[in-house]
Amino acid sequence: MQIDLRSDTVTRPTPGMLKFMFNAKVGDDVFKEDPSINELEQKAASIFGKEAGIYCPSGTMTNQTAIKVHTQPGDELICDATAHVYNYEGGGIAFNSGVQTKLIQGDNGRFTSKQLEQALHPYADWLPKTSLVVIENTSNRGGGSYYTLDNVKKISQVCKKNKLNLHLDGARIFNALAETGDNAKEYGKACDSISICLSKGLGAPVGSVLIGNAEFVAKARRIRKLLGGGMRQGGYLAAAGIYALDNHVKRLKEDHQRAKRIAGILKNKSYVKSMLPVETNIIIFSLDNSMPADTFTNALKKDNILISMIGNNALRIVTHLDFNDKMLKTVETALKKI
Ligand SMILES: *Cc1c(COP(=O)(O)O)cnc(C)c1O
Numbered sequence: 001m002q003i004d005l006r007s008d009t010v011t012r013p014t015p016g017m018l019k020f021m022f023n024a025k026v027g028d029d030v031f032k033e034d035p036s037i038n039e040l041e042q043k044a045a046s047i048f049g050k051e052a053g054i055y056c057p058s059g060t061m062t063n064q065t066a067i068k069v070h071t072q073p074g075d076e077l078i079c080d081a082t083a084h085v086y087n088y089e090g091g092g093i094a095f096n097s098g099v100q101t102k103l104i105q106g107d108n109g110r111f112t113s114k115q116l117e118q119a120l121h122p123y124a125d126w127l128p129k130t131s132l133v134v135i136e137n138t139s140n141r142g143g144g145s146y147y148t149l150d151n152v153k154k155i156s157q158v159c160k161k162n163k164l165n166l167h168l169d170g171a172r173i174f175n176a177l178a179e180t181g182d183n184a185k186e187y188g189k190a191c192d193s194i195s196i197c198l199s200k201g202l203g204a205p206v207g208s209v210l211i212g213n214a215e216f217v218a219k220a221r222r223i224r225k226l227l228g229g230g231m232r233q234g235g236y237l238a239a240a241g242i243y244a245l246d247n248h249v250k251r252l253k254e255d256h257q258r259a260k261r262i263a264g265i266l267k268n269k270s271y272v273k274s275m276l277p278v279e280t281n282i283i284i285f286s287l288d289n290s291m292p293a294d295t296f297t298n299a300l301k302k303d304n305i306l307i308s309m310i311g312n313n314a315l316r317i318v319t320h321l322d323f324n325d326k327m328l329k330t331v332e333t334a335l336k337k338i
Contacts, residue, residue, distance in 0.1 A: 003327045006308040008172075008255075008281060008320035011203045017243045024239035028232050029055070030225070036235030040242050044196060044209040047245070048188035052217035053209045055238055056229050059084075059171045062195035062210035064092045065223045067132065069216060070165040070193070073098030076128035078119050080106040082141035084169055085134050096227070100128060108276055109142020110135075113154035120162060133159050135191075136169040138176045143276030143284040144259075146176035149186055156190035166190065171197040171208075175280040178252040192216065201252055201281060202244035203321040206237045248321060255281040255319040258328050262317060265335045271296075273313075283317040284310070296338065303334040 004010045013021065027033035041053035056062045063085050067077065077093060079086055081103040085093060093099050104111040104119055121127055135155060138146045152168075159166040168191040170176075177184055187194060193212040198204035210220055224230060231237075256279075263278040263285075271291035276284045287293055293313045300307060308316045 001304065001327075003305045003323065003330060005317045005319065005323065005331070006306050008200045008318045011199075011320050011322045013205050013240055014203065014321075016247070017203065017240050020243040021236050021239045024235045026233040026235035029234050030230045030232060034233060034235040034238070036242065037231075037238040040238040040245075041209060043242060043245055045211050047184050048194055048211050049185035050188045050194070050211045051214040053211045054217050054220050054224060055231075055234065055241070056208050056210060056224055057206060057231070059169075059195055059197040059199075059208040060089045060092065061224065061227060061229050062208040063134075063167070063169055064089060064096050065220050065227065065229075066167045066193045066195060066210055066212075067093055067099065067134075068097045068223045069219045070132045070167060071097050071099045072129075072131070074128060075099050075131040076102055077132045077134060078102045078104065078116065078130060078164075079134040080104050080109050080111050080136065080139070080142075082106070082109045082139060083134060083136050084140055084171065085136075087141065099132075102130070106142075108145040109139025110137075110145055110147050110151070111155075112151060113158045116155055116158050120158075130162075130164060132165050132167060134167045134169055136171070138172040138280050138282070140171065140282070141284075143278065144172070144175065144280035144282030145277065146179055146279055149180065149182045149190075152187065152190050165192040167192065168194045170194050172200055172280065174249050175201055175252050175256070178249070179256060179280055198241040198244050201255060201320055202241075202248045204237075204240035204244040207241050209241070251321070252281070255321070255323070258323060258325070259283055259317070259319045261328060262319070262331060262335070265332060269335075269338075281319045284314060285317075286312065286314040299338045300334055303330065305331055305334055 025035045029037045045053040198207040273288040
């Protein structure tokens, strides 16, 4: 059996999820007539205490839609240098919104309200108009690091004071909430819009939801349509999201515990040069010259274990719903041999 730890996106629907999908009630969502999509959108919004949500095929689409709604061409967006919206969405900020980006060099993907204040500039005809701040929680390239709620609240205050909108790329917000125990509704209060991914740790095959107030979501529906994301009987897919929110949120801590176990073994390896703090389900580490990254990944591959190389001799392991304790044992045994 293969053990795939390249990403938490590799999960397959569970039998329970498939059964739930199969029995979904559907309709034409472009006419807002798909009961399952409507239910998912409302469910996701209410978790965060927001008015409305909009279901999209991907997290890239929810993020890019939010950016388009919050900005005008020529505006400036502020995010961390490692941000997914900046690095891994195909240059979409420029392509879709005509917006330029100011990057903050944060701490493993997170920045402080003070750093945000320093990145702001006064209003002038010749300066770009800053209109949007994006935070990512947990941070993917930051090794699954999470914000404290206190930091998010302070960032939100700076945004409000300066009339900036705040978007949360919450692809893995439930991983952060599982660790901190923070109330999701506090994030709803702090952020103008929130994107959540159902297809990462939550184990749905497809889908993300963009959450905000009713006016924001009405605008987002226009943008989703022009990006080609208006789906018809998508309720079969949305049902997977409903099932994921009902059944797969509480278990996320298991993924974090397994990631910490793997990190514990790696830390004792002489050839592991550095590792980002393992706070949730992502382990990012680098190897020294005595162990080329492909030698390491090939050794694991012999035991049917897949992990990913992310450049500069750095490697990434991500735990998820389809990785259990038995597989963890296999991985531990394999790592001890290398
Ligand atoms: C995965 C991810 C997204 C969305 O990616 P899609 O593959 O388009 O669903 C957005 N932000 C972060 C931080 C992610 O990890």
